[in-house]
Amino acid sequence: DTIQYYSKAEYNEISIGDIIGEISYTPNIEDSIITIKLSDEFAESFSSLADISTTDEFKDFFHGTYVTSESDGGDGAILKYKLDTLSTINIYYHDAEGEYTFKVGTAISGNVRYNTFEHDYSNSSINLDEETNIQDSVAYIQGMSGLKVIVNFPFIEKLKDLGDIAINRAELIVNTAPSIYTYEDDFPAIDAITISGINADGETFLLPEYYSSAGYISVPYLDGSYKYDIAGYIRDLIEGDVDNCGLLLSINSSYSNMKRSVITTGNNSNRTRLVISYTKL
Incomplete structure (x- = not known):
């Protein structure tokens, strides 16, 4: 059987x-390794390994570990750890x-690992729990499976005139908001954002630019803005080949990227x- 876990899993x-x-x-960027002593009872559970001879048998015996943090009531921090060949559980006997x-x-090849996030x-x-027509001068694109932005073009059909x-x-x-509001000097903006179309069912789809000869690459952040040529998508909108339900702006690798960008809206x-x-033809 296969079980799928997502970054928003409860x-x-x-x-x-x-x-x-x-x-x-206390986290220190100079530290290369964090060592956590595990309980003797946990180590003792491995005493039956002599009866295990295959990888599948071991995975059935040991389902993995869940690593989490506890809030200390302060400002907190966001840390990212690299799970490479040096990241191991060592049993000494x-x-x-x-x-x-x-x-x-x-x-190890075939091992499953994922992040799960909860945002408050x-x-x-x-009130993000209810739909609202209120539009601020800024909007937020957030990593760790957080906020995304929808951009609408309500009058694009007028090009037919x-x-x-x-x-x-x-x-x-x-565009991103000035650093005086975003603290971008200390917290850099997202390196690149992904753009997707939205259909009438609320599902996302790839833009025509994805299939162009140059391929579809999330355009990087440069001089305070992200710039995309979406001519193919706009042509499809005008001709009625796709639903005019807006574009979704999100972060690359949201499941592991902790950055965020504060972007401007039409009220900025x-x-x-x-x-x-x-x-004109």
């Missing part, structure tokens, strides 16, 4: 056993013939905008 969706280890420490170390690696927006100035035209370029310019003096260049 705590009670995961089967949690007894605590096998704890540590209290001995018998009459000598001392040994049994290692359980996290980077109860203190937000806007121009008659037959050829769309040469349709550049979506997504440096607004996010769509610039269309066309030729």
Whole structure:
């Protein structure tokens, strides 16, 4: 059987056993390794390994570990750890013939690992649990499976009034708010954001630009903005080939990326905008 876990999985969706280890420490970027002593009872559970001969049998015996943190009531921190070949669970044991170390690696092919996040927006100035027409001067794109932004083009069909035209370029310019409001000097903006179309069922789809000869690459952050040429998508909108339900702006690798960007909206003096260049036929 296959079980799928997502980054928004609830705590009670995961089967949690007894605590096998704890540590209290102050993060230091100079530290290369964090060592957590696990309980003797946990080590003793591996005494039956002599009866296990295959990888599948071991996975059936040992289902993995759940690592989480506890809030200390302060400002907190966001940390990211690299699960490479050096990240292991080491079981130290001995018998009459000598001392040994049994290692359980996290980077073994076929091993499953994922992050799960829970965001609390109860203190937000806007009620995010209800749909609202209120638009602030800024919007937020958040990592760790957090907030996303929908950009709508409510009057794009009016381009039909121009008659037959050829769309040469349709550049979506997504600007970020000034660093005085975003603290971008200390917390850099997202390196690149992903753009997807939204259909009438609320599902996302790839834009025509994805299939272009140049391929579809999330455009990087440069000089305070993200810029995308979405001419193919705008052509499809005008011709009615796709639903006009907006575009979804999200972060690359949201399940592991902790960055965020504060972008401007149509109510900002440096607004996010769509610039269309066309030729009348």
